Amino acid sequence: MHFLAYVIITIQLFGGLQCQKLPAKVKKCHFGDGKCLVESANALLRDFPKGIPEVDLKPFNVLSVRDWLLVNDSQVGGAWYYFNLINQINYGFENTTITEIRGFDKDPTTTKIEIHGKIPRLVYKGDYVAKGRMLWFVDIHSQGTSESDFLNFQFVLTLKVRVEYRNNKRYLKIYELVPNIRLDRWIMWLDNFFPDNEDLTIAVNNLFNRNWVEFWNELEPGILRLFETVFLSLFEDLFEKVPYDDLFLAAEDPK
Template sequence: MFIKIICCLVLVSCLVSINAFKFPLDIERCSAGDTDCIVRVSNTFIEAAGKSGHSGIALIPIDPLHIPSITIKQGADSPVNIELQFKEVDLIGLSDCRFSRITGFQKDPNGKYSLACKGPALYLVGPYKISGRVLVLPIQGVGKSNITLVEPEITMTFDGKGIKRGNNEHLAIENAKLTFKVNRLIFDFQNLYNGDKVLGESTNRFLNENWSDIFKEIKANIFDAFTLIAENTLRNVFTKVPYSDLFAN
């Protein structure tokens, strides 16, 4: 009986914690469907909380956004036949991005969602390992890297579905997809060819001169990797915050 009582108390406390969520007072809320307000408030919030995160809505710091691992692997049938691994890297610059369009977020959570934003630059900085062939050039190296995405325009789409948690309805993300356009990519791979400075500099120069062709070949893998990152970041928020609590009405 004592164990049953303890279990009941634990269950009740869990339900209370689910149902007792209070939306933070320092974040402005818009009416459902008011896209102009949602864009404005989102931009203000990202500027203020992008680097610190916000525990009240389970948003982790996104600038820098720490990424434990990214792997880009192209098959032999591609002109860019590489295996490129990043470990414990940081994506820098998201807090400087601004939303230009946000759709969805109506009273009914079920439906199509889209978020589009632009920024001056994003920097993927940290350790890398690469091997393979880029166009006609064999390449291999292990060291530090900095890949700059100049003037990225990012679009994320997903299907929203309302799901019950306790007495509240939350937004679940399905069929997420992230794509982006860039004005330019700038590659800086240090310690290529075991530190051969001449070969390393000529290879980085070759990569930067041919960035557009390289991006066409690897962008699908990059999109898949960044989709998972964005999806997990948003899922943390939507899991904590009941859907109706996102809005003022």
């Protein structure tokens, strides 16, 4: 009997430790109050650019990005391409302005959740590996550093969620996140693209930047999947640690 009581107490203590709370400085809103949620989200971005370690909320100012195989054509024929981004770091999310939030009602599964925002400049820096063949006679075997600048980066995130219960608390689980992205300009530089010919490296980079819209249209599906993983990484830990109801005011609480 004493052993059973010990087990129950241990489980309760463990459950209490797993249930984290946001710092008091973070303003809470009523469910579905889009205006308040926008204000709170922008204040959080402004006040906590290095994240909130207590709830495992990642830093916004420097964010590691998973390695990403952006292009992987079949390596046959006169023209194919392989392009892999590795050791990438993202800069600029701390300058995000959230412009609209929809959903996040008492029952978050009954309405569409959307988050709208804009970032003046989003930068990716890291390494790349490229292989390929162009026009039957130019072989590509290069690796080096890469940098991408996305200027006036605007996004709409559409989330589909379900509710999970743990320790009699509701937690939000994202099972689908769809990003919609617009931008004014994409500037990219690939160092050492032709290791033995710096002039040709410069020419290829200039060609890309003059025709960035065409490259964006072709690469957009893979880029959107990459951004899906980036945005998910920002939300998932918070929703995993903090109960959904603890993110909001109770109905009877004033703002």
